[in-house]
Amino acid sequence: MTPATRSVSRSAQRGRWAAFVGAVLALLIGAGPVLGVEPGSGVAPSIKVAPGPARIVHHGSRSRPVVALTFDDCRDREAVLALVRTLRREGVPATFFPYGYAVRRSPDLWAEVAAAGFPIGNHTLSHPNLVRLAEGAVRYQFRAWRRIVEPIVGAAAIPYARPPYGAFNVTTARAAAQEGYPTLVLWEIDTRDWTRPPAAVIARRAGQGTNGSIILMHCGPRQTVDALPVIIAGYRVRGFGFVTIPELVEGTGPRLGRGRVQPVEGRRLDPPGHLIAS
Numbered sequence: 001m002t003p004a005t006r007s008v009s010r011s012a013q014r015g016r017w018a019a020f021v022g023a024v025l026a027l028l029i030g031a032g033p034v035l036g037v038e039p040g041s042g043v044a045p046s047i048k049v050a051p052g053p054a055r056i057v058h059h060g061s062r063s064r065p066v067v068a069l070t071f072d073d074c075r076d077r078e079a080v081l082a083l084v085r086t087l088r089r090e091g092v093p094a095t096f097f098p099y100g101y102a103v104r105r106s107p108d109l110w111a112e113v114a115a116a117g118f119p120i121g122n123h124t125l126s127h128p129n130l131v132r133l134a135e136g137a138v139r140y141q142f143r144a145w146r147r148i149v150e151p152i153v154g155a156a157a158i159p160y161a162r163p164p165y166g167a168f169n170v171t172t173a174r175a176a177a178q179e180g181y182p183t184l185v186l187w188e189i190d191t192r193d194w195t196r197p198p199a200a201v202i203a204r205r206a207g208q209g210t211n212g213s214i215i216l217m218h219c220g221p222r223q224t225v226d227a228l229p230v231i232i233a234g235y236r237v238r239g240f241g242f243v244t245i246p247e248l249v250e251g252t253g254p255r256l257g258r259g260r261v262q263p264v265e266g267r268r269l270d271p272p273g274h275l276i277a278s
Ligand SMILES: [Zn+2]
Pocket: 072, 073, 123, 127, 164, 165
């Protein structure tokens, strides 16, 4: 076999693999209806199809100097309070992704976080690795979060989900969309704050964002609480503002900028409740 034929045969093999993988993916996500044409029919289908998989977002538009601060898990009540007090004092919006059991444990706290205008996204009920679960179990994780959190936070619950550990596959994405979460929000900057590095290290990592960056932190280590004012000041010096995930991703939702924290669409910004104000 000459090098040329070997190369042809390899590329043919790659082609077959690509076709196979494509066919499997098409089966998984229903590529016919997604493409708008039923195979062989030559016309757009009139039947209504189930939603396709959720889209995956790592950052927003690069056209504006804004970043989105996000805080995950949020089992530590005191850390949530400290973060929210700093954000309010600085007039900085942020998006929280608590898991369901964390909200169920502190409904009074989360009602206040919501009333203060901070959007709250779905981070599943119990924080499992979703790629290890069957589709029904993944759907349950999103649905159970919604059942617990929405009655507590009302309109602050946003139709954005973040899979624990950032782990997802096509099943995760399809399950999310079917439960009303057409967007999975990942991140661009990972502070790895859960490993408890010094606050200065968290601040340095968090400060490496650019236009449209989504920054991942957690409501947990004290070091994150200590780093937050430094992170905010650093971006402001560089001329950046802060937006929520809905605003970053859709260009809609809460209208938040460098000024005061504003209410979630049409709602007045309530004065802080006794937890946040204290
Ligand atoms: Zn998490």
